[in-house]
Amino acid sequence: MDTWSKRIMLIVTGFFWFSMYTYVPTLGPYAKQLGASYDMVGLIIGSYGFTQLILRIPMGVISDAWGSRKTFVIGGILVAALSGMGMWLVPTVGALLLFRALAGAAASTWVDYTVLYASYFPGSEAPKAIGFINAVNNLGQVAAMLAGGYVAQSMGMEAPFILSAVFGGIGIILSLFVQDKRLKPKKVNTLVLQEALHDKNLLRLSALAVILQIVTYVTVFGFLPMAALVLGASSFELGLLTTITMVPSIFSSAMSGSFFRKHFGERATLVAGMFIMSATCAVIPFISSLELLYFSQALGGFGRGLVFPLLMGLSIKNFATDKRSTAMGVFQAIYGLGMFGGPVLAGVLSSNFGLAAGFLVTGIIGLTGTCLAGWRWYLPLTNENTSNTVN
Numbered sequence: 001m002d003t004w005s006k007r008i009m010l011i012v013t014g015f016f017w018f019s020m021y022t023y024v025p026t027l028g029p030y031a032k033q034l035g036a037s038y039d040m041v042g043l044i045i046g047s048y049g050f051t052q053l054i055l056r057i058p059m060g061v062i063s064d065a066w067g068s069r070k071t072f073v074i075g076g077i078l079v080a081a082l083s084g085m086g087m088w089l090v091p092t093v094g095a096l097l098l099f100r101a102l103a104g105a106a107a108s109t110w111v112d113y114t115v116l117y118a119s120y121f122p123g124s125e126a127p128k129a130i131g132f133i134n135a136v137n138n139l140g141q142v143a144a145m146l147a148g149g150y151v152a153q154s155m156g157m158e159a160p161f162i163l164s165a166v167f168g169g170i171g172i173i174l175s176l177f178v179q180d181k182r183l184k185p186k187k188v189n190t191l192v193l194q195e196a197l198h199d200k201n202l203l204r205l206s207a208l209a210v211i212l213q214i215v216t217y218v219t220v221f222g223f224l225p226m227a228a229l230v231l232g233a234s235s236f237e238l239g240l241l242t243t244i245t246m247v248p249s250i251f252s253s254a255m256s257g258s259f260f261r262k263h264f265g266e267r268a269t270l271v272a273g274m275f276i277m278s279a280t281c282a283v284i285p286f287i288s289s290l291e292l293l294y295f296s297q298a299l300g301g302f303g304r305g306l307v308f309p310l311l312m313g314l315s316i317k318n319f320a321t322d323k324r325s326t327a328m329g330v331f332q333a334i335y336g337l338g339m340f341g342g343p344v345l346a347g348v349l350s351s352n353f354g355l356a357a358g359f360l361v362t363g364i365i366g367l368t369g370t371c372l373a374g375w376r377w378y379l380p381l382t383n384e385n386t387s388n389t390v391n
Contacts (some may be wrong), residue, residue: 008177008178010132013113013171016116019080021081021144023145023152023384024141025145026225035065036099038350042344042346043344043347046339047101049217049340050336052333053333053334053336053340057374060332069112069325070178073109073178074175074279077175080168080171083099084168085102086162088100098333104339106366109225111328117133128386130313131313135254142250145243148163149240151237153235160351195323196319201379203366204309205379211274211365212366212369213335213339215304217338218343219300223347223358224245227284231293245298245301248299252301261270273306276299276302278363278367280300282364
């Protein structure tokens with residue numbers, strides 16, 4: 001596949017994630033401003049993962065059957081733009097819940113973004129391709145949250161929703177130029193889904209991804225802004241905080257499937273990344289300044305970037321090209337449990353025992369995942385020798 005096709009796909013990916021994350025730094029505080037309790041804030045944040053839990057497997061199966069990924073790429077960014085517009089037009093707690101859930105429907109098409117981009121590369125380079133597109137994913141989110149925090153500070157907390165709709169609209173136009181790598185259409189084959197659902201390695205990788213998403217959606221995309229508000233952060237500083245957590249993950253995502261995997265091996269990379277992000281979650285209640293919070297969460301972002309693209313690449317590496325959307329759909333649907341359950345659990349804990357309890361319990365969950373990643377019986381990997389790469 002030519003360089004232009006790869007570039008336009010990455011550009012559209014950046015706009016896609018920008019549209020969905022402009023308002024993330026201020027979503028929780030905005031919901032509180034509208035009268036939401038911590039429980040409801042957790043539900044609003046978690047609704048994003050709930051719709052992905054429901055939709056990602058059907059989308060993967062249908063995409064494999066249709067043989068076209070581009071349709072879902074265009075549809076995903078269209079729904080992302082509509083979600084941002086809806087939150088702006090209807091400023092109520094109920095609307096935030098509904099339209100953030102709609103953003104989760106848009107995010108469900110990430111299955112096709114990743115699989116389409118990976119199809120531009122040889123099958124053995126799947127982890128490398130996933131690392132690249134995840135780096136752009138993170139870059140889009142970073143730019144979105146920094147811009148969103150700035151416009152919220154200068155124009156009000158509703159402004160990031162407008163920004164989301166505008167950039168989503170630009171992305172829709174650009175997505176029309178994406179190069180599809182069409183496969184021959186076929187009937188929906190539930191046997192492929194059954195194969196994926198019975199693949200022990202895929203399920204074990206997915207379980208680790210659940211834990212990763214619990215930590216991520218309790219902290220950077222969930223209750224971390226609440227902790228920053230306690231330390232006196234402004235709207236812009238909320239955006240800056242989430243940006244600082246994402247910037248290191250851009251670099252670690254790009255290097256995870258190549259440099260770190262090659263020089264340290266898959267297991268060591270997974271264990272190190274999960275330990276870093278779990279530890280930096282658990283220490284949040286003990287931090288007394290914004291500067292220390294910035295530093296700790298930058299470390300956490302680096303750890304998260306090491307883990308996520310590697311898990312994604314490994315999840316589809318052993319599946320044939322025409323089965324990868326289904327496998328990725330299963331992987332991403334399962335980790336939706338963490339995106340939904342993590343914020344809901346943290347919301348309940350925070351309402352009853354304070355914010356500290358949510359972060360501490362989440363950190364313990366993350367450290368449990370670290371132990372599982374290091375357990376050879378639980379996660380047998382083909383690349384145990386750090387001098388070799390998976391072919």
